[in-house]
Amino acid sequence: MATVWIWADVAPDGVASSALELLTKARALGDDVGAVALGLGADEATGTLGEHGARRVYASDDERLIEPTSRVAAHTLAALIASHAPDVMLFPSSYRGRDVAGRLQAITGSTLMANAVDLPSVDRARAEILGGTTIVEVDLAGARPHLVLMRPRSFEPDEVGGTAEVIGVEVVEPEPLVDVRVIERTDATASGPSLEGAKVVLAGGRGLGGPDGFRLLEELGGAIGATAIGASRAAVDAGWVPYAMQIGQTGATVKPEVYIAAGISGALQHAVGMKGSRRIVAITKDSEAPILRMADLGVVGDLFTVLPALTEEVRRRTGR
């Protein structure tokens, strides 16, 4: 049977749900499932990883592992791989996942498949390309392990129970080690329901015209209740709202009951983060915007008229 490893993004406040999603797939691919957790919070994560199907967890919370270039983490992981020879390793499409997998590829000479949505076998990946219009299957060859970056929420976490054997990890520092200083760290704390968990997501883009435009979404959110506010990359890059609100390839992947996009064109970057939503409403003045093709209800018109009218209508129906 295949040896399947997953990369677990860990932080002092817990293990990322992406790790638990990847374990669901790993268990389907092989009975020898390992998780690698390198960084602060790794030791605390071993229990959760075991409960979700990891038989072995290679863990270290050595703080040298969290340096921002991911070089130490990648070289430490490469040494583990050289000792244990897994057949395939799954990574989340996260900041850390992409950095570590990208570096690891250069060290191991392995193939790397990005944006995968499924893995029918350890030698075959399924991915959506060209803006989600085309599904391809790709045969993977060459040095093992094959490295596969999975799109978020491709699988559901499954708590199967179990206890992982925890194996300590020797930190490997590459030569020469360049010292990268972290001068300042700021945690973005979002209020209200998380983007990933909200039943209704209201997202704004360049069409909102500026930070003030997001007030229209907040007012609508107040009328609907239990909503989260998100944004396209264009609005985040313009500095109108913090990065924590970004939905898309870089940013959050959401699958709410209702997704309302206001002033968003629906470029591939955004689409991959929201097209799994159950119902999609798009309001845009551009009748050619790609988002209209994804929408259950597309509205071509002035969002500065449509949004306040909708808020009023929802208030009338809910009495909020």
Added chain:
Amino acid sequence: MNIAVLVKWVPEPQGTPRLGEDHLLVREGVDGSLDPGDEYGLERALQLVERDGGEVTVVSMGPEVAVAAVQRGLAMGASRGVLVTDDALRGADTLVTARALAAAIRSIGTVDLIVAAVESTDGYTGTLPITVAELLGLPSVTFATSLDIEGSELHAERQTAAGTETVACPVPVVVTVTTGVAEPRYPSLKGVMAAKAKPIDRPSLAELGLADADVGSTQTMDSVEAAPEKSGGRVIEAGPETAAEIADLLTEARVI
């Protein structure tokens, strides 16, 4: 300060990209250009050498048509270009591409800073510059939203899963940037004319020291199918009934 900027030729973003019978992206007879996402890092690089002196080199791997992307970079103000083109690179995976680009960067000479976009706007892989960094034995700072050079140090603010980080790193270093890093200039007519006289190196794989084994792809596209299209969606012009129609959808979804 010598800066290499990695650039990519991509099919016209407004066009409809398609795969040929060999399951590779059709590039012949397709309009294309410099990846618009690459212009932000290039702009910032140009700003830095205009302030501190030095040279910007645009570096690319791609088919013959990719010359257009390099020329666009030269028209914006880069001093020279390096383009790696070879039939053996057709269908290259990320490792092969990274090897070719790393070798091309080595061919330039001393480079203090290597700038790339966070990801391309056609492939969205987002690992290539980091693989290049590891092949060159360099540190990397990814997802930079601002970057500056102070003495022989890079100072950058970057996005992380938790929020933001401000980091300082000695050069040479690989940086990937978001579109927030600078507002790209539009090439002037003078810039376009001047670009025609600027050198574009076209090194062969042998000149780059790459053997056949280095450029063998490890991925084979095996099956291609169209994703199921959204059905039942409708598009309306905004009118007096629009608010009620959207509210009906919210009611059906049982969220109000």
